[in-house]
Amino acid sequence: MRAGIREVALQAVAAVVAMALPGSAQEPGLALVFGSDIPASSVVGFYRDLAEAALDAPLLLDLKHRHGDAGLRCAVVVTQLLPGSESKALLELTVVADARAALAADSIGTGERGNLAFFRRDRLVAAVDPRRGLLAEAAALVAGKLDAAASERDDEEWLLLRRDLTDLPGERALEALQRCVARRPGCGLARGALFAVQQQKLADPAGSVATSAAAVVALANEPRALAAFASLALRSTGRDTEYAQTLVKSLAVAAAAHPDDLHVQLTRLRALVKAGEGRDVGRLAHQLARRVERVPMLALEYVEILTGDELPEVHRELAARALRSAEDRGADPRTLSAVQFLYWLRCEGSAPRAREIGVDALEREPGRVSINNEAWRWLTDLDTTGRFDAFALVLVLRMLEQKPALEFFECDTAAMALFRAGRVREAIELQQLAIARGGDGPIYRERLGCYQRALRPAAPR
Numbered sequence: 001m002r003a004g005i006r007e008v009a010l011q012a013v014a015a016v017v018a019m020a021l022p023g024s025a026q027e028p029g030l031a032l033v034f035g036s037d038i039p040a041s042s043v044v045g046f047y048r049d050l051a052e053a054a055l056d057a058p059l060l061l062d063l064k065h066r067h068g069d070a071g072l073r074c075a076v077v078v079t080q081l082l083p084g085s086e087s088k089a090l091l092e093l094t095v096v097a098d099a100r101a102a103l104a105a106d107s108i109g110t111g112e113r114g115n116l117a118f119f120r121r122d123r124l125v126a127a128v129d130p131r132r133g134l135l136a137e138a139a140a141l142v143a144g145k146l147d148a149a150a151s152e153r154d155d156e157e158w159l160l161l162r163r164d165l166t167d168l169p170g171e172r173a174l175e176a177l178q179r180c181v182a183r184r185p186g187c188g189l190a191r192g193a194l195f196a197v198q199q200q201k202l203a204d205p206a207g208s209v210a211t212s213a214a215a216v217v218a219l220a221n222e223p224r225a226l227a228a229f230a231s232l233a234l235r236s237t238g239r240d241t242e243y244a245q246t247l248v249k250s251l252a253v254a255a256a257a258h259p260d261d262l263h264v265q266l267t268r269l270r271a272l273v274k275a276g277e278g279r280d281v282g283r284l285a286h287q288l289a290r291r292v293e294r295v296p297m298l299a300l301e302y303v304e305i306l307t308g309d310e311l312p313e314v315h316r317e318l319a320a321r322a323l324r325s326a327e328d329r330g331a332d333p334r335t336l337s338a339v340q341f342l343y344w345l346r347c348e349g350s351a352p353r354a355r356e357i358g359v360d361a362l363e364r365e366p367g368r369v370s371i372n373n374e375a376w377r378w379l380t381d382l383d384t385t386g387r388f389d390a391f392a393l394v395l396v397l398r399m400l401e402q403k404p405a406l407e408f409f410e411c412d413t414a415a416m417a418l419f420r421a422g423r424v425r426e427a428i429e430l431q432q433l434a435i436a437r438g439g440d441g442p443i444y445r446e447r448l449g450c451y452q453r454a455l456r457p458a459a460p461r
Contacts, residue, residue, distance in 0.1 A: 030042065030121075033075045033094060034073055034075065034094065039071055039072065040071050040120070040121060040144075041067075041073075041118075041142050042072065042073040042074065042118075042119045043063055043073075043074045043116055043117070043118055043119070043138065044074075044076070044116070045075070045115050046115040047076065047077070047078050047079075047115060048078065049078055049079060049080070049082065050078055050087075050090065050095075051294035051295050052295055053076045053078050053087075054087035054089070054090055054260075054294075055261075055262060055298075056076075056116065056130065057076065057089035057090045057260070058087075058261050059116075059130055059224060059261070060074040060075075061074070061089040061092055063134065063138050064093070067138060067139070067142045071142070072138070072141070072142050074094070075093060075095070075096065076090065076094070076095045076096075077095075077096055077097070077098050078095065078097055081095070081097045087260065115127075116128045118137065118141050118146060120141065123148075124148075125141060125151065126146055126148060126151035126155075127155070129189075130222075130224035130225065131187075131189050131224055131225055131228035132184060132186065132188070132189055132225065133184060133185070133222050134186070134225075135186060135221060135222060136184075137151075154184065157180075158180060158187075158189075158190070161180065162193070162382060165197075165382075167443050168443070169201075169442045169446055170197060170202045170446060171202075173197045173201060174194070174201075174202065177190055177193055177194040180194075185218050186218070186225050187225065188215070188219055188222065188224070188225030188226055188230075188232075189232065189382060191214075191215040191218070191219070192215075192228060192229040192230075192231070192232030192233050193382060195211045195212055195233045195236060196233070196236035198211060199236050201446065203450070216247070216250045223254050223258040223263075223264045224264070226254055226267075227251075227254070227261070227263045227264045230250075230251060230267050230270075230271060231266075231267045232385075232386075233247070234247065234267075234270050235270075235386025235387060236386060238386075240274070241274060241275050243274075244271050244272075244274035244276075248268075248272060248277065251264070251267060251268040252268060254268070262288070262291060262298055263298075265288055266288070266298065266302060266305065268284065269281065269285065269302070269305050269306075270308075272284060273305055273306070273310075276310060278311065281306075281309055282315075285302075285318055286318070288302060289318050289322065292322060293321070293322055293325035293326075294325075296325075296326040296329045296330060296331035296332070297331070297332070297335070299323070299331070300322075300323075300331055300332075300335050300336065300339045302319075302322050304338075304339050304342060304387055306318065306319050307319070307342040307343060307347060308346075312346040312347045315347060320343070320347075323339065323340060337357055337360065337391075338361075338378065338388045340357050341354050341357045341361075342354075342388070344357060345390065355394075358391070358394035361374075361395070362394075362395065362398050365395075368399055368405075369410075371395050371399055372410045372413050375392040375413050375414075376413050378392040379392050379413070379416050379417060380416075389421065390421070392420070396413065396414045396417040399414055406433075407438075408434045408435070408437040408439035408444075409439065411430045411434035411437060411439070412430075412434040412439055415428075415430035415431040415447070415451065418430065419450075419451050424454050424455055425455070428451045428452060428455070431444065431447055431451055435448065
């Protein structure tokens with residue numbers, strides 16, 4: 001959790017212009033959201049617009065149904081009350097407007113992916129990312145047992161672990177993530193990262209299978225956390241159709257139970273693509289097309305998923321329309337470029353146009369180290385890993401034009417990108433070069449071992 005989150009979020013709440021509560025503008029704090037009867041416990045989501053708020057509205061409504069009798073109130077704060085959503089869930093929530101809602105959302109530290117502030121009276125106790133689980137924290141809030149200091153400490157530890165995860169040796173990463181899961185069983189991100197470590201760092205398929213089975217059971221009532229786990233797990237297994245098929249049924253159940261949660265729906269689409277279920281992919285892609293276009297980040301994720309289909313060209317029209325919508329609605333330029341690259345490469349089959357997009361992206365970076373950092377982010381960040389490996393490879397190939405001058409960490413990045421692209425022998429050569437040039441730590445040797453294992457024939461079953 002970022003420093004100053006409580007102060008910024010409370011200032012934003014205090015500045016709310018409560019359109020639904022005329023004459024209340026001079027009242028302090030949560031009175032502007034709930035009127036004079038400030039609840040003992042409340043959950044307030046901060047968003048840029050109603051379309052974004054609609055993503056979390058079903059989660060807030062679920063919390064209201066679970067704990068409303070115990071006094072929990074739920075509300076949504078948006079920058080402005082412009083039309084942008086047909087969410088029925090929003091109709092059952094308190095919705096008010098404040099121009100600084102976007103600032104509060106960013107300050108809470110989870111950006112567009114979930115901006116839920118948990119209050120006890122008018123005191124901010126925690127900022128909760130739904131991907132890390134909501135139910136236990138909500139129950140503790142209502143019971144008056146949610147510890148603000150412990151919540152902040154947990155968030156800080158998670159952010160540090162998430163940042164350092166790729167460079168932690170496998171056993172240390174395993175232990176740290178197991179502690180995270182034990183402390184917060186509803187955290188889909190931690191369970192997904194644990195699965196990825198077992199798959200990629202430790203080459204422990206039995207362990208990852210057990211982790212996956214446990215996650216599906218533990219997160220059955222946490223749809224957003226289940227989606228976060230499944231998305232990360234699917235992106236950690238390459239083209240493993242057999243594993244994807246193990247998640248299809250669980251995600252179908254979750255999607256049916258939570259039809260308005262677009263994160264769940266998109267993760268189901270990802271699983272169907274990975275499992276090679278072409279007929280169901282086409283059906284769901286058409287069902288989601290108009291719905292995802294309202295939120296740029298979801299429109300881009302939708303296109304990125306479809307570019308991974310066995311026959312991506314059949315999705316050309318849907319993907320092109322979603323891309324135009326994302327661009328028109330101010331999508332993040334870097335992510336937009338990466339998705340456009342994938343679209344032109346796979347849906348349109350135009351390597352020259354994709355190459356032009358890659359060149360434009362390279363020209364935005366001031367130098368080789370900046371290019372390295374950008375490639376590393378695409379390859380390793382939990383939100384992007386396994387999604388944009390082909391785009392990261394374009395950046396790395398530019399770096400390799402100066403191969404004799406590369407630093408050890410740049411060789412390390414290049415080796416990872418080549419390995420993800422299936423160029424295993426080149427990855428081994430570059431990882432050995434990284435070690436020779438000074439990257440002689442255990443994690444560099446661990447990655448070299450991972451690449452070397454990929455060349456060995458699989459042991460007979």
